[in-house]
Amino acid sequence: xLREQEAQRLHELGDFLRTRRARLAPEDVGLPRGGRxxxxxxxxxxxxxxxxVSVDWYxxxxxxxxxxxxxxxxxxxxxxxxxxxxxxxxxxxxxxxQPPPEKDMELETVSPTxxxxxxxxxxxxxxxxxxxxxxxxxxxxxxxxxGDYGQMSTLERNSIWRFFTFPxxxxxxxxxxxxxxxxxxxxRATCGRYPGDPYLTELIxxxxxxxxxxxxxxxxxxxxxxxxxxxxxxxxxxxxxxxEYLSFQVLDAPDLRVNVYTPLDEVDTPAKIARLIAxxxxxxx
Numbered sequence: 001x002l003r004e005q006e007a008q009r010l011h012e013l014g015d016f017l018r019t020r021r022a023r024l025a026p027e028d029v030g031l032p033r034g035g036r037x038x039x040x041x042x043x044x045x046x047x048x049x050x051x052x053v054s055v056d057w058y059x060x061x062x063x064x065x066x067x068x069x070x071x072x073x074x075x076x077x078x079x080x081x082x083x084x085x086x087x088x089x090x091x092x093x094x095x096x097x098q099p100p101p102e103k104d105m106e107l108e109t110v111s112p113t114x115x116x117x118x119x120x121x122x123x124x125x126x127x128x129x130x131x132x133x134x135x136x137x138x139x140x141x142x143x144x145x146x147g148d149y150g151q152m153s154t155l156e157r158n159s160i161w162r163f164f165t166f167p168x169x170x171x172x173x174x175x176x177x178x179x180x181x182x183x184x185x186x187x188r189a190t191c192g193r194y195p196g197d198p199y200l201t202e203l204i205x206x207x208x209x210x211x212x213x214x215x216x217x218x219x220x221x222x223x224x225x226x227x228x229x230x231x232x233x234x235x236x237x238x239x240x241x242x243x244e245y246l247s248f249q250v251l252d253a254p255d256l257r258v259n260v261y262t263p264l265d266e267v268d269t270p271a272k273i274a275r276l277i278a279x280x281x282x283x284x285x
Contacts (some may be wrong), residue, residue, distance in 0.1 A: 010064035013094040017062050024084040028082065069095045086254065099193065102125035110137040114250065117258075118142075123273045124262050131255040132199050133159045133187065140178075144276040145235065146260070160187050161203065164211040173222055174232040177213070184217055185224035192223070231261065238272040 013260045022041035031046055048058040053073060060067055074095055077101045078088045092100035108130035110118075118126045118139040125145045127138035137148050149157050149159040156162060163169055163183055170176045189199050226247040234242045241260035250256040263269035 006066070007064070009094060009097070010066060013091075014062045014064040016091065016094060017047075017077070017081070020083065020087065024082065029080070047077070047080050051076040061220045067186075071096075071101065076160075081199070089254075108136045108256065110256065111253075114253075114256075115203070121260060123270050123277075124257065124260055125273075126260045128250075129159055129257050129259060131190070131194060132203070133196070134157060135161065136256070140277055141273055142225065142261075144280075145233070145238075145241065145273060158203065160184075160256070161207065164207055164214045172234050173229065174234065179229075179231065180213060181217060181222070181228065182224060182229070185222040187225045187226060188218075188221065230264075234274075235276075238276055240267045241272060242266040243269070 021044070022039070024042050025040075026042060029042070029046075029050060031042075031050075037043070040247065043057055044062065044087045045055045051058065051073065053076070057067070061069065065083065074091060077083075078091065081087075083091060088100055090112045092098065108126050116139055117129065118137060121139055121141065123140065123141055125142035127135050127142045127146070127149070130136050135149050138146075143149065160183065165179060173179060187280065191197075191204070194200060204218070208218065209215075224231075229243050229245050231243045233243075235241050243262060245259070245261055247257055247259045250258060263273055
């Protein structure tokens with residue numbers, strides 16, 4: 001059974017490489033077209049040339065033979081075949097059965113389309129977090145309910161840092177401990193996707209020093225995916241606010257996560273948020 005699964009994995013890897021090769025023309029990668037081609041796309045020899053490997057070795061890889069593939073060679077194939085971030089991850093899963101090592105972390109931004117999505121949520125506070133849990137975009141409802149992210153430092157915009165080191169959270173969020181344990185388990189799952197990331201490593205070390213709860217719970221190794229939950233806040237201006245919370249990944253940018261707080265009719269939450277927005281109120285916490 002295991003041998004069959006391995007053969008299937010290698011077959012999928014070969015098919016994936018063939019289809020990526022077939023969609024590229026020589027001029028797409030800076031090569032001359034040359035003579036007439038029997039099949040569309042790049043030739044195996046051209047991919048091998050671009051990736052810096054032998055034609056025989058690349059041919060064996062496409063044929064699904066069980067050969068050793070280094071991370072460096074896979075990265076060369078990523079460049080040669082002009083793979084997207086999602087395709088790069090897929091290639092590494094097929095070849096190494098694990099995600100690729102993270103590249104240098106460039107500044108994370110959201111597309112204009114995603115920002116419009118946030119803005120169009122109206123009375124629902126909505127924001128986007130990156131791979132390190134930094135808030136990188138938000139709407140007006142999030143600003144007046146959760147805090148003015150535009151006035152915060154990068155560290156203050158980190159969701160896990162604010163949650164565990166800002167005392168105000170314990171007063172405004174009902175059942176802080178329950179939500180904190182769940183958030184920590186989700187953060188642990190994220191860290192498992194990016195082992196060795198220096199920013200996350202430093203963040204964990206700082207949290208171990210600053211937060212007794214983080215220090216006590218982190219060794220438990222609890223892991224949890226995103227969940228739909230209710231959250232209740234005691235907002236200093238608006239009073240009690242009740243939400244349904246939903247979090248989901250962005251398909252085109254899987255390192256980004258959209259977080260939406262849908263206000264419930266309980267305790268007139270929508271009307272209270274509307275007043276906060278109208279008054280231009282902001283709470284920095």
